[in-house]
Amino acid sequence: xxxxxxxxxxxxxxxxxxxxxxxxxxxxxxxxxxxxxxxxxxxxxxxxxxxxxxxxxxxxxxxxxxxxxxxxxxxxxxxxxxxxxxxxxxxxxxxxxxxxxxxxxxxxxxxxxxxxxxxxxxxxxxxxxxxxxxxxxxxxxxxxxxxxxxxxxxxxxxxxxxxxxxxxxxxxxxxxxxxxxxxxxxxxxxxxxxxxxxxxxxxxxxxxxxxxxxxxxxxxxxxxxxxxxxxxxxxxxxxxxxxxxxxxxxxxxxxxxxxxxxxxxxxxxxxxxxxxxxxxxxxxxxxxxxxxxxxxxxxxxxx
Numbered sequence: 607x608x609x610x611x612x613x614x615x616x617x618x619x620x621x622x623x624x625x626x627x628x629x630x631x632x633x634x635x636x637x638x639x640x641x642x643x644x645x646x647x648x649x650x651x652x653x654x655x656x657x658x659x660x661x662x663x664x665x666x667x668x669x670x671x672x673x674x675x676x677x678x679x680x681x682x683x684x685x686x687x688x689x690x691x692x693x694x695x696x697x698x699x700x701x702x703x704x705x706x707x708x709x710x711x712x713x714x715x716x717x718x719x720x721x722x723x724x725x726x727x728x729x730x731x732x733x734x735x736x737x738x739x740x741x742x743x744x745x746x747x748x749x750x751x752x753x754x755x756x757x758x759x760x761x762x763x764x765x766x767x768x769x770x771x772x773x774x775x776x777x778x779x780x781x782x783x784x785x786x787x788x789x790x791x792x793x794x795x796x797x798x799x800x801x802x803x804x805x806x807x808x809x810x811x812x813x814x815x816x817x818x819x820x821x822x823x824x825x826x827x828x829x830x831x832x833x834x835x836x837x838x839x840x841x842x843x844x845x846x847x848x849x850x851x852x853x854x855x856x857x858x859x860x861x862x863x864x865x866x867x868x869x870x871x872x873x874x875x876x877x878x879x880x881x882x883x884x885x886x887x888x889x890x891x892x893x894x895x896x897x898x899x900x901x902x903x904x905x906x907x908x909x
Contacts (some may be wrong), residue, residue, distance in 0.1 A: 627649060631844050632857055640757065642792055646779055649871035650812070651791040652829035655711070657822070658757055668844075668893075670844055670845050671787065671845060671846070671847045671865065672787060672788060672791070672841050672845040672846075673781050673786070673787060673788040673790060673839050673841050673845060673846050673847070673898070674787050674789055674790075674846075674847045674849060674893065674897075675789075675790045675791070675792050675817075675839075675846055675847070675848050675849065675864075676789070676790070676791050676792070676848075676849045676850070677771070677791070677792065677826075677848075677849065677851065677852060677855050678791050678795050678800060678803065679793065679794070679795060680708075680850075680851040680871075680889075681850050681851040681852070681890075682771060682791070682803075682807070682809075683690060683769035683770070683771055683772075683773065683803050683807070684769055684770045684771070684772060684777055685704070685769060686701075686705070686708070686772035688703075688704050688707070688762065688766060688769065689701045689703065689704035690759065690760060691765045691868075692704060692762060695758045695761075696750075696752050699750060699752065702750065703746055703747070703750065703752075706746045706749065706750070707739075707742050707743050707746045708742075708774050710742040710745050710746060711735075711738055711739055712743040714733075714738045714741065714742060715735070715738065715794055715825035715826070715867060716825070717731075718731045718732055718733065718738075718825060719825045720829050723824065723828065727823065728822050728823020728824050729823050729824055730826070732823035734796040734820060735793075735794050735795045735796045735799065735818075735819075735820075735825075736795075736796040736799050737800065738819055739763070739766055739799075740759070740763055743759060743762060743763065744759065747759070750892050765805075767798075767799050767802040767803065768802060768806040769803055769806075769871070770801065771803075771806075771809070772809035772871075772889065772890060774889055774890045774891050775807065775809065775890060776807070776808065776809060776812065778890045778891060778893060778894055779793045779809060779813065780812055780813075781894055782893070782894070782897065783812050786896075788814050788815070788839055788841075789812060789813050789814050789815075790813065790814055790815035790817055790838065790839060790879060791804070791813060791815070791816045791817060792817045792818070792819075792826075792831070792832070792834060792835055792848070793816075793817070793818060793819070794818075794825045794826055794831075796818060796820055797816075797818045798818055800816050800818055801816065804816060814839075815838050815839065817834050817835065817838050819831045819834065821834075822834065826855055826858060827854065827855065827857075827858025827859075827861075829862055829870065832848075832858070832859055832864065833862075835864075837850075843862070843863035843864055844863065844865065846864045846865065847864070847865050847866070847867060847893070847896070847897070848864040848865070848866050848867070849866075849867045849869060849890075849893055850866070850867075850868065850869065851868070851869040851870070853869050853870075853874065853877050853883075854866040854881035855877070856883040857877055857881075857883070860881055860882075860883055860884070865884050865885075866883040866884050866885070867873060867883060867884065867885040867886065867887070867892070867896055868883040868885070868886040868887075868895055869887060869888075869889060869890060869892065869893070870886050870887065870888060871889060872886065873888070
């Protein structure tokens, strides 16, 4: 009987304690869970809506850009458009000619530069890009065992001097100029062939500079070739956005210290060598998207 009374007393005591502590515990638990939810909500908001400070940091690179410098061949001018004329001369061979011609052309530039890279007056083996373009065509025709008749080589060369520009070029360059940025070409191309291509495309008024590697007698991707930009335009490396459709060119410019944009027209994978270009897109319009990042960040920061 006594043990039953004791149990009842203990039960009443625990009940009183529980009636006091349970609400307190419940309040503490609710407060803890609420604080966790707020923290999670804050983290989510930071990811979806970056703070002003993060926006400023993300946009710093664009704020610095003062010049947008383009590669020419493959980036502004379609080197494979030559296959149409080549096909008319050599049925079923046009595409193969265009590809092999371009590959040999680039191979010759690398061979010349790498074989004498430290000569202060440039490579002793240097030949202008126009001459290399002709030699590359002749090699390609020999490799494919194709005859030269009725001035076909000359006609193909003249067509190369007036390669088809990509459709979006002019509008994109006009918009970049409207932002107050300096525009330029940096190319392996000879001065004369670049002048012809730019004039044929109607781009003289939207390009401030056309820079050829001819004076240094070294081709890209030599550091000296990219340094020509700063010798022509008063900018620091990090104030240049370099745009190329050639992944090797974008990588070389990235190593040099430029901010880079790869125009990946063919949907190729990134180079296995690192680093990747800072930006990339399917055509030249994607360059505007990159430049517009800062304008968007600036607008959000001011709100």
